[in-house]
Amino acid sequence: MKLLLIGHGKMGKAIEAQAIARGHQIAGIVDPSRPGVHISDFDATSVDAAIEFTHPDAAFANVMACLQQGLPVVCGSTGWLHHFPEARDLCKETGGALFYASNYSVGVNLFFHFNEYIAAKMHQFGGYDVQVREIHHTQKVDQPSGTALTAAEGIIRHFPAKTMWRNEPSQADHELAVLSERTGSVVGTHIVTYSSEADTIELKHEAHTRDGFVQGALLAAEWLVGRKGVFGMKDMLGL
Ligand SMILES: NC(=O)C1=CN([C@@H]2O[C@H](COP(=O)(O)OP(=O)(O)OC[C@H]3O[C@@H](n4cnc5c(N)ncnc54)[C@H](O)[C@@H]3O)[C@@H](O)[C@H]2O)C=CC1
Ligand SMILES: O=C(O)C1=N[C@H](C(=O)O)C[C@H](O)C1
Numbered sequence: 001m002k003l004l005l006i007g008h009g010k011m012g013k014a015i016e017a018q019a020i021a022r023g024h025q026i027a028g029i030v031d032p033s034r035p036g037v038h039i040s041d042f043d044a045t046s047v048d049a050a051i052e053f054t055h056p057d058a059a060f061a062n063v064m065a066c067l068q069q070g071l072p073v074v075c076g077s078t079g080w081l082h083h084f085p086e087a088r089d090l091c092k093e094t095g096g097a098l099f100y101a102s103n104y105s106v107g108v109n110l111f112f113h114f115n116e117y118i119a120a121k122m123h124q125f126g127g128y129d130v131q132v133r134e135i136h137h138t139q140k141v142d143q144p145s146g147t148a149l150t151a152a153e154g155i156i157r158h159f160p161a162k163t164m165w166r167n168e169p170s171q172a173d174h175e176l177a178v179l180s181e182r183t184g185s186v187v188g189t190h191i192v193t194y195s196s197e198a199d200t201i202e203l204k205h206e207a208h209t210r211d212g213f214v215q216g217a218l219l220a221a222e223w224l225v226g227r228k229g230v231f232g233m234k235d236m237l238g239l
Helices: 010-021 059-068 081-094 106-123 146-158 211-224 233-237
Strands: 002-006 025-030 049-052 073-075 097-100 129-136 164-166 175-182 189-195 200-206 229-231
Touching: 002 010, 002 059, 010 025, 010 211, 049 059, 049 211, 059 073, 059 081, 073 211, 081 097, 081 229, 097 211, 106 146, 106 189, 106 200, 106 211, 106 233, 129 146, 146 164, 146 175, 146 189, 211 229, 211 233
Parallel strands: 002 025, 002 049, 049 073, 073 097, 097 229, 129 175, 164 175
Antiparallel strands: 129 189, 189 200
């Protein structure tokens, strides 16, 4: 495949290396460190898919630009989802292809699946409170993490005692506390904890490296080619 990489930071560089190892070509790299290269320089004749990992403030414009250029786009940037409905609408209008995941690791997507199952089960029993905790490296700019928000939304859908989340400790029974910690170079750890007076049950995912995110994003780009519409990991993995 001919790939356009948008963002050449920790994720973009790791995706570039893994893409080349898998036999893909890098058609271009768009990043402020490479002035003069723009998404508008590319179209569907030169690029099979764009992969976007940038910044919460940049992702929406990049995704819209890809859709306007007719480029299938795999986006992993977090912190911009309040704009997602506009991107979905443009994707439909243009007959384009958009793949989004707050976390491309297959392991995290199993964690999301088990999280929803556990939330529905725990709802059947009284006496437990639930909270979400995420720990990341100090360079991370958004909080809570996109992954923690996906987990929180999964809990809220299946555990009706919680109707909203809050990014701080909460004494209100209906609020799901989603706590964020920034320390060292932690790649990404997410923990869902159910506590009662009698016991504690935890579901934890700890990324050891970025390899899981990278492999998932490349799988998504390969899977997206030839498809039209808006997709996520559940579509690709059949979860
Ligand atoms: N969905 C997932 O599986 C994962 C998502 N992420 C998310 O991906 C994003 C990027 O993460 P990292 O690579 O760790 O960050 P990073 O800070 O290492 O790299 C971001 C890169 O984007 C570039 N950039 C900034 N504005 C840009 C623009 N307008 N156009 C093109 N490039 C631009 C920066 O110059 C930088 O090179 C974050 O939002 C992070 O939360 C990170 C890991 C996994
Ligand atoms: O910024 C990161 O590093 C990560 N961001 C994603 C998120 O916000 O959930 C995914 C992963 O946890 C790493």
